[in-house]
Amino acid sequence: MSQATEESTPAMNTQASARIGKSKWLFRLYLPAVFKGLFNTFLHLVKAKGHKTFTIQYPEVARPVRKGYRGEHRLKKDALGREKCVACFMCQTVCPSNCIRIVAEEAPWPDRDKRPKIFEIDMLRCIYCGMCEEACPCDAIELTEKFNVVSTTRTEKIYNKEKLLSN
Amino acid sequence: MAEISVKGAVSKPNVASPHAAPQSPTPPVAYGEPTVPRKASENAELVKFKLNGKELEVPAGTNLIEAARQQGVNIPYYCYHPGLTPAGNCRMCLVETANAKKPITACTTPITRGLEITTDSESLKTARAGVLELMLVNHPLDCPICDKSGECMLQDHTFAHGKDRSRMVEPKEIKHTKDVGNDIFIWGNRCIVCTRCVRFCDEISGTGELCVVERGDHSVVDVFPEYPLHNALSGNVVDICPVGALISKDFLYQARVWFQKKTDSICTGCSRGCNIEIQTKDNQIKRLVPRHNRDVNDYWMCDYGRYDHSHVLGEARSLRYRFAGLTRETVRSTEAGKALAQALQAVAQSRGPGAVGILGSAFHTNEEAYLLRKLAEALQVPASNVGALARGAGKEQVFKSGFRISADKNPNRKGVEKILGADAFGNAAGILDRVRSGGLKALLVVSDRPHVILGQGPGEDGLVEALASLEALVVLELESGAKFPQQTVLLPSTAFSEKDGSMVNDAGRTQRLRPATERPRAILGEIEILQEALRSLGKWDRTLPAASIFKDLAPLLGLPGVTYHEVGKLGLPAGGNA
Numbered sequence: 001m002s003q004a005t006e007e008s009t010p011a012m013n014t015q016a017s018a019r020i021g022k023s024k025w026l027f028r029l030y031l032p033a034v035f036k037g038l039f040n041t042f043l044h045l046v047k048a049k050g051h052k053t054f055t056i057q058y059p060e061v062a063r064p065v066r067k068g069y070r071g072e073h074r075l076k077k078d079a080l081g082r083e084k085c086v087a088c089f090m091c092q093t094v095c096p097s098n099c100i101r102i103v104a105e106e107a108p109w110p111d112r113d114k115r116p117k118i119f120e121i122d123m124l125r126c127i128y129c130g131m132c133e134e135a136c137p138c139d140a141i142e143l144t145e146k147f148n149v150v151s152t153t154r155t156e157k158i159y160n161k162e163k164l165l166s167n
Numbered sequence: 168m169a170e171i172s173v174k175g176a177v178s179k180p181n182v183a184s185p186h187a188a189p190q191s192p193t194p195p196v197a198y199g200e201p202t203v204p205r206k207a208s209e210n211a212e213l214v215k216f217k218l219n220g221k222e223l224e225v226p227a228g229t230n231l232i233e234a235a236r237q238q239g240v241n242i243p244y245y246c247y248h249p250g251l252t253p254a255g256n257c258r259m260c261l262v263e264t265a266n267a268k269k270p271i272t273a274c275t276t277p278i279t280r281g282l283e284i285t286t287d288s289e290s291l292k293t294a295r296a297g298v299l300e301l302m303l304v305n306h307p308l309d310c311p312i313c314d315k316s317g318e319c320m321l322q323d324h325t326f327a328h329g330k331d332r333s334r335m336v337e338p339k340e341i342k343h344t345k346d347v348g349n350d351i352f353i354w355g356n357r358c359i360v361c362t363r364c365v366r367f368c369d370e371i372s373g374t375g376e377l378c379v380v381e382r383g384d385h386s387v388v389d390v391f392p393e394y395p396l397h398n399a400l401s402g403n404v405v406d407i408c409p410v411g412a413l414i415s416k417d418f419l420y421q422a423r424v425w426f427q428k429k430t431d432s433i434c435t436g437c438s439r440g441c442n443i444e445i446q447t448k449d450n451q452i453k454r455l456v457p458r459h460n461r462d463v464n465d466y467w468m469c470d471y472g473r474y475d476h477s478h479v480l481g482e483a484r485s486l487r488y489r490f491a492g493l494t495r496e497t498v499r500s501t502e503a504g505k506a507l508a509q510a511l512q513a514v515a516q517s518r519g520p521g522a523v524g525i526l527g528s529a530f531h532t533n534e535e536a537y538l539l540r541k542l543a544e545a546l547q548v549p550a551s552n553v554g555a556l557a558r559g560a561g562k563e564q565v566f567k568s569g570f571r572i573s574a575d576k577n578p579n580r581k582g583v584e585k586i587l588g589a590d591a592f593g594n595a596a597g598i599l600d601r602v603r604s605g606g607l608k609a610l611l612v613v614s615d616r617p618h619v620i621l622g623q624g625p626g627e628d629g630l631v632e633a634l635a636s637l638e639a640l641v642v643l644e645l646e647s648g649a650k651f652p653q654q655t656v657l658l659p660s661t662a663f664s665e666k667d668g669s670m671v672n673d674a675g676r677t678q679r680l681r682p683a684t685e686r687p688r689a690i691l692g693e694i695e696i697l698q699e700a701l702r703s704l705g706k707w708d709r710t711l712p713a714a715s716i717f718k719d720l721a722p723l724l725g726l727p728g729v730t731y732h733e734v735g736k737l738g739l740p741a742g743g744n745a
Contacts, residue, residue: 086311086312089426090311114312114420
């Protein structure tokens with residue numbers, strides 16, 4: 001090692017040599033440090049037995065989801081199994097990524113006037129902000145805890161009403 | 168000339184069929200003298216009055232709401248409408264005056280000398296909040312599914328002047344929801360009994376179908392038994408309803424109003440040229456609503472024009488291309504115009520220009536008619552061979568307020584006459600006769616429904632065979648349906664909501680059409696195709712927008728030096744800005 005390099009790292013050299021004694025050649029050999037590191041690893045291996053581990057074996061083990069997690073959307077149903085949505089377009093209006101498309105129609109039921117004929121969410125555009133859930137006056141849309149969103153085509157990621165109702 | 172069915176109110180297939188109530192045999196006789204809204208007369212003297220301590224000068228008799236609005240002071244109201252007589256029954260426009268102890272209604276107060284008006288005192292705020300609270304006692308909270316939501320005056324005023332919650336604990340009054348006419352539903356629960364619609368039917372249409380039934384809390388707008396709301400202006404009651412009590416079946420659940428793109432244009436249903444707003448969403452016309460123009464249609468439009476927009480994206484809309492050299496690449500390209508020009512030019516050269524006929528229509532904008540004129544000049548077609556097709560006359564209807572539906576269903580008859588020649592419409596029959604007799608060898612037809620005119624209409628026998636014997640036939644059609652001979656050059660044309668251009672109404676007023684929807688599959692319009700044809704004949708430099716073409720044709724309309732921009736939203740009368 002050249003004189004210039006030694007001069008460039010004086011602080012490290014002095015600290016390290018202070019730890020392993022004054023022997024500068026032993027430090028240069030690196031072997032004490034290697035064995036010290038290996039010992040530390042071995043110590044953790046022994047200590048870890050019976051202790052809590054933090055790694056989750058995903059996907060074999062499901063990752064726990066906290067309350068309020070915003071995953072995939074779901075359209076809720078009422079007691080009679082009909083969609084609660086009345087196609088008021090509030091979610092479409094508030095959606096910042098413009099991923100909701102609704103077409104309304106007249107409801108066939110006597111207790112309400114309007115329902116969605118088409119309700120589509122483009123999951124590729126969605127940013128999972130949850131504004132749709134907040135804007136909904138009928139509590140008809142919610143974000144579930146589903147986050148395992150995998151598909152092989154883009155068209156699969158446009159969720160229609162049936163998919164959202166069964167989600 | 169073939170009679171074409173007059174534009175009628177088109178009922179959409181997805182809308183519930185009109186109820187079983189019988190057609191009213193004759194419209195009920197309008198009662199009383201014709202009433203006019205209380206407006207200051209033209210030469211009223213100027214009087215001084217005070218508005219919130221500020222001294223102002225307006226013509227005597229000006230309505231207080233209008234006078235305040237001019238000063239930027241918005242007095243809230245429901246029952247007042249500038250096109251109707253004031254009723255003073257909603258009590259929302261209460262203002263205070265030094266001359267009276269109690270608040271007075273602004274809508275029924277004409278400006279007089281020395282009037283002192285306060286519009287923003289604390290007691291007035293309390294009064295307005297109280298009025299609103301009483302209106303909301305029975306009004307349902309169904310804004311999410313109400314079509315008026317977003318343009319509802321009750322929403323706006325409650326937000327600005329009302330309380331944020333209701334103290335009402337009793338059950339709400341339930342009123343009728345019913346079908347009252349061709350296109351109208353009454354949602355009784357939402358009605359705030361402002362009687363705008365009742366006054367409209369009394370004063371404007373003069374038919375008086377609507378009335379208020381029941382009393383107190385139960386009062387609601389209704390029709391008389393067996394007299395449904397069947398008049399040609401009925402759609403206007405939906406526009407003037409300040410809440411969602413009167414709902415159009417045509418627009419029911421079609422779109423939320425805040426998503427709609429609004430374009431100022433004019434109606435092409437008849438020669439009146441009513442000023443309208445085309446409201447579109449996702450490139451589809453959702454509804455047409457009237458736009459205020461004091462000199463043409465005031466605040467109203469008729470139902471024939473209002474519901475006649477389904478053809479724009481209808482089944483019959485033609486997107487057919489057929490010309491020599493047509494490939495996937497040359498479609499929509501400049502080749503279409505070239506094909507048109509070549510077909511006509513070949514005949515003009517071999518048989519002489521007298522063998523070429525050009526048929527426009529009364530649905531052209533002035534710009535398109537001007538390009539046809541240029542094409543005729545380029546091919547040296549004689550004036551007697553340039554004609555324009557017109558629709559047959561319909562029925563004229565004049566209403567109590569003076570609103571008129573013209574019998575002439577050709578929106579730009581005057582403009583086309585000024586540009587293609589005063590006898591253009593007279594020439595059309597002669598041109599078709601010469602096609603039958605074999606005098607003409609080439610024909611260019613630019614029309615919205617050429618199949619009706621060219622042979623498939625009633626009483627046009629012999630024309631189909633005659634068309635087949637033509638050496639060149641070029642058709643620009645809006646709606647397909649005709650079987651033209653194999654060698655016909657076929658091109659699509661544009662609908663009224665896709666055109667940029669100007670038209671002249673029956674009073675000689677030049678008004679503008681603005682494009683509200685994009686053309687389906689990006690087809691070329693007549694304006695581009697004709698310019699391209701002229702260019703291939705060496706008579707045109709480059710494709711220009713309508714504004715540039717208008718500059719050239721303005722002198723023909725009697726508006727020399729007027730630019731497209733100066734025609735503006737409300738149009739210009741015949742003499743220019745006079």
